[in-house]
Amino acid sequence: MYAQSDKTLTCADCSQEFVFSASEQQFYADRQFSEPRRCPSCRASRKASRGDSSRGGGYASSGYSGGGHSSGYDRAPREMFTATCSSCGREAQVPFRPTGDKPVYCSDCFQSHRRSY
Ligand SMILES: [Zn+2]
Ligand SMILES: [Zn+2]
Known part of the structure; x- marks a missing residue:
């Protein structure tokens, strides 16, 4: 793999050029993201306005309790x-x-x- 170089992209929102750095390109490539279409500041503001609802949450710890614990010893089936x-x-x-x-x-x-x- 050859060394990547910084790219200059144009923001889809504010039409300003911004640098898509080599390390960012690697970061995006690793995660198979497509190239960013907005500059970092527009991305940040969009993220903030959306409340970032897409992530977070995760697993609420369900109330799993270990059930009734056995009383000390395993009772063998009673001989009848x-x-x-x-x-x-x-x-x-x-x-x-x-x-x-x-x-x-x-x-x-x-x-x-x-x-x-
Ligand atoms: Zn922008
Ligand atoms: Zn009887």
Whole structure:
């Protein structure tokens, strides 16, 4: 790539000539911008009058919170034992080993027994 030289361009707004410097040309070429059509002062005033709404903004930090944090340890799936419900005779899954000393209720009967108290 040969060394670029400054260019003189004519402003589309005020018709004044302005220098499009070699470094600016490189800057524009890097970003694949087309050549500026206005002098720096006109560009600045246009930018100011437009309020520069095209840029800025960006991502507002959304309220992402890390969700419910787990309580200390990972609970392993509880071991369940199969028993026969003392109330309805259906198969019941209970979280303890049925001993036969105590009646075992399926979840339905357990709920209704609890409710009846
Ligand atoms: Zn101008
Ligand atoms: Zn039952």
